[in-house]
Amino acid sequence: MEVFNYSENQKWFERATRVIPCGVYGHFSPAPCVPTNAYPFFSTRADGCKFWDVDGNEFIDYMCAYGPMIMGYHNPVVDEAFITQLKQADANSIASTKMVELAEFLVDLIPIADWAFFAKNGADVTNYAVMIARAETGRKKIIAIKGGYHGTAPWMQGIGHPGVTEEDVANVIRIPWNDLKALEHALEENYGQVAGFISSPYHHPVFVDNEYPAEGYWDGVQKLLKKHGVVLICDDVRAGFRLHLGGSNEYFKFKPDLICFCKAIANGYPISALVGREELKVTASKVFHTGSYWYSAAFMAAAMANLQELKRLNAPEYLEKLGNKFNEGLIKLAKDYGFNLKVTGHPAMAYYRITEDPSLQLHQKWCAECTKRGAFFTSHHNWFLSMAHTDADIQKTWEICEEAFKVLKSSI
Amino acid sequence: MGTLSCPFCKTEPGNIQNAIKASIYLKAVLPSLVDLVKLDKPAKDLIQSANEKIFFSLRNGDKTFLKIENGEVSYSPEKADNPTIHILLMSPEHAVQVFEQGKLPFLLKGFTRISFLKKNFDALTKRLEYYLKGPQNYTEEEKKIYAILQLKTALRSAEVLAEKEEISKKILAGTPQGILKVGIESINFTAYFGYVDGKWRYIDQLSGQNFSSVLILKDLETTELLLTNKLDTFAGLGLGKIYISGIIPIIDNVGLVLGRITQYIS
Structure with a gap:
């Protein structure tokens, strides 16, 4: 599975820091994205439940613009x-x-x-x-x-x-x-x-x-x-x-x-x-x-x-059902690799945490490995699902998550 | 004694302000002499042949005990032995005047050691001031010493604020309890600040990997920019000059406390 390169993101970020406090400020700031070199900073386009960054990397988006996107980009x-x-x-x-x-x-x-x-x-x-x-x-x-x-x-x-x-x-x-x-x-x-x-x-x-x-x-x-x-x-x-x-x-x-x-x-x-x-x-x-x-x-x-x-579309019912399915798969995958993934909050916008490491560093590493492979996860904030996320997207995300669990397992 | 002149200090009226300043001098600045003589040869040379036990006591307040022996300085927050020199500070205001303006302290013991105080110890504190005052035309080695002393003094000062300053207390009351590892990658330096035995404190060395957050500065240049308030830390994170991991609210909130030190010393 391809691991993303962010060289163009870095170039844009360097430009940004010259003229914008923080480079990117507020909740879009790279600060809570750990490590920052695993994350993209600038996008070029978005569609459905996906966005593409300035390096051309494609992400299935589980932050949904930190909540606003519920029907999918470009609905x-x-x-x-x-x-x-x-x-x-x-x-x-x-x-x-x-x-x-x-x-x-x-x-x-x-x-x-x-x-x-x-x-x-x-x-x-x-x-x-x-x-x-x-x-x-x-x-x-x-x-x-x-x-x-x-x-x-x-x-x-x-x-x-x-x-x-x-x-x-x-x-x-x-x-x-x-x-x-x-x-x-x-x-x-x-x-x-x-x-x-x-x-x-x-x-x-x-x-x-x-x-x-x-x-x-x-x-x-x-x-x-x-x-x-x-x-x-x-x-x-x-x-x-x-x-x-x-x-x-x-x-x-x-x-x-x-x-x-x-x-x-x-x-x-x-x-x-x-x-x-x-x-x-x-x-x-x-x-x-x-x-x-x-x-x-x-x-x-x-x-x-x-x-x-x-x-x-009775969105809440769809999102809850999709969220439950997504979470069940994630929890099972984690278990298969010896990790306990705790899921809290509503399935449409759940918060996830690998419980083996209370300092969150293991969880941060897993989220980073997933993001570098195309599932945009943050480790500090609840994620969001949208009406544009399909079964195929969930399946692809599980594959990414499995790869990330393998990396995590081999690193400890 | 050198003025230690507040690399740091912005003198402002107010008992609380002075009480916190005095504590910073006694519990954060003077203990940095321990590291100074370990890192800086000219400083070590000043006390190479000295054998003194200096006790600073602030009336009804903090104490500092410095043992100078075999070219080393050790620190204790309490009287750890029979002092050869006892310096009394009558009040926080008096302490601030002694440390900042060179006003004479009350010498309760050690009249025969005045020569040591005036020559060696004065020169030693001036050497500390050289590093704590801020960036100068340092040599490469001095840049390293500057960074380490500044960071350690800041972390010790944060302990004072955590104990005595209302706003810092409120900030830390809402902070997850844990230990923050602070480091400079290029010189392999680490120190810690965390919640241990019911209080937030500076930790020089930590056995094992029991820290919950990590804040690593890439190099001395980044450290200097941070210490002189010229670094946009959020930008630094994105540019890879600063690396953080673990429980980020600890880093955020300890950062807020560290940012308050300049309210007392600059």
């Missing part, structure tokens, strides 16, 4: 909707009727939603949700989960990070996942001061196993928040529309006050949404929040087409 239905609207009107001086249609669609699709608001990135709507919770309650503090990610605004980052002041995070209380006692304690200790509780529907941090809510967890959370008059914000940016089209809260059977969506909402076109309950609509109307491109109609058309396709 003809979504792209056609985008192009059609682009030709009619996109950026404009007044809003598009597409915004109204998309809001109506989301209100119908998502059981808790009585209204919708659109922006561009996940953090736009997590920020807005927190502002609404504060405006609604007249309180300052927000409770979040340790390791939970809600974007890069200063309040969402940890103390000590460059550019983040102590004041920025002073009103954020972090508690462990699945810990009702910690939540109760935080609410009691900050009695009358907590505006909102923000959490993903299940815990999917990086570098560690993902965790589902314990039995009764969300019920307990809802009771405590109701007792204390705290707004429940579900950050469904990463998982949204993969587990359940009505929001991942439906999958886990709880009812948030606000839900943040992004990533899979438009198959890669930049748009995010906050949906909420009727009771918060007036407050939402009072919180000023806007952006230069938040009204771009073509992205709204793409979102609508994408969501309709996901609904038509």
Whole structure:
């Protein structure tokens, strides 16, 4: 099996470092890709569930643009909707009727939603949700989960990070996942001061196993928040529309006050949404929040087409079934070579870890060996499946994984 | 005694600031004399024939015990023997003034050793300052010594911050517990920083391979760029100048603590 060469990627990266901080910044940065010389940095094209890098290497993509790609790159239905609207009107001086249609669609699709608001990135709507919770309650503090990610605004980052002041995070209380006692304690200790509780529907941090809510967890959370008059914000940016089209809260059977969506909402076109309950609509109307491109109609058309396709194809069911099949094969392969591959989180976006080495170095090596052979795996983050991944892609990936397990086995 | 003048220091008011600075001098800078005389012949020559036990004590605070014998220096954070010289620092402010501005400390013991303090020990600390102050027109060997002393002093300083600085404590409280291996590939240098026996600390040598994260700098040039804050570390990773593996959050968070050292010493 061919092992990829990345000489052109390196040349481009050297160019990039001269003019761009980090070369490639943020979550696309090479930093967590270990070792970096096993990974491509720049792509030239993408199609279906694959992308090609600047060296011409072909990858079956298990990161799906870190979540946005759910129907496959260049999905003809979504792209056609985008192009059609682009030709009619996109950026404009007044809003598009597409915004109204998309809001109506989301209100119908998502059981808790009585209204919708659109922006561009996940953090736009997590920020807005927190502002609404504060405006609604007249309180300052927000409770979040340790390791939970809600974007890069200063309040969402940890103390000590460059550019983040102590004041920025002073009103954020972090508690462990699945810990009702910690939540109760935080609410009691900050009695009358907590505006909102923000959490993903299940815990999917990086570098560690993902965790589902314990039995009764969300019920307990809802009771405590109701007792204390705290707004429940579900950050469904990463998982949204993969587990359940009505929001991942439906999958886990709880009812948030606000839900943040992004990533899979438009198959890669930049748009995010906050949906909420009727009771918060007036407050939402009072919180000023806007952006230069938040009204771009073509992205709204793409979102609508994408969501309709996901609904038509019953995407969550397909992804769960495909994920279970994929994972069973991977676990068996690992076992055949004497390794234990632990799979956590939802099958459509699972997190993987070879458990023999708690330092993750073995797992990092395996992911690197797979990537160098054409299955794009990161070792720190959950992976994603899409509607474009086929049985043939899964089969090819298993073959790559087997080769990588052989390399791993021979190296220890 | 040489001022050790804060290669490092940005003097700012405030008891906490001075308390942390004083600790860095006592627990990170002075212990670097151990490595200095191992690596630097001129430094070793200064103490070749000396036989002294110097005890620095900050009233109600940190202690440093340096044993100088047979051309070597050993360090202990507590009084390990009967000192020949006892230097008292009345307060963190006094300690900072002694280390940065050359103010005289209180000599409680060792009046007959003043000549050693003024000549040999003063010259020894000046030699340390030569390396800790930052890159100069070093020889190739001196470049290596500079890199090692800077990294070890930084890791020891991180231990001080982990114990005494609120923000560093918060950063490390949210960090997976483990040991980070730090190294420079071209000179085969390694040191460690990790969570051992309930606290984050500098570890000079580690038996076995019990580290959970690795941060390796390719060469001395990369190390100098990193130490002088001229290296985009993310770019360095992509360019292969820095290699990391293992539990990356340990590297990230220890990096944040290391980045805070310049709040106290520059």
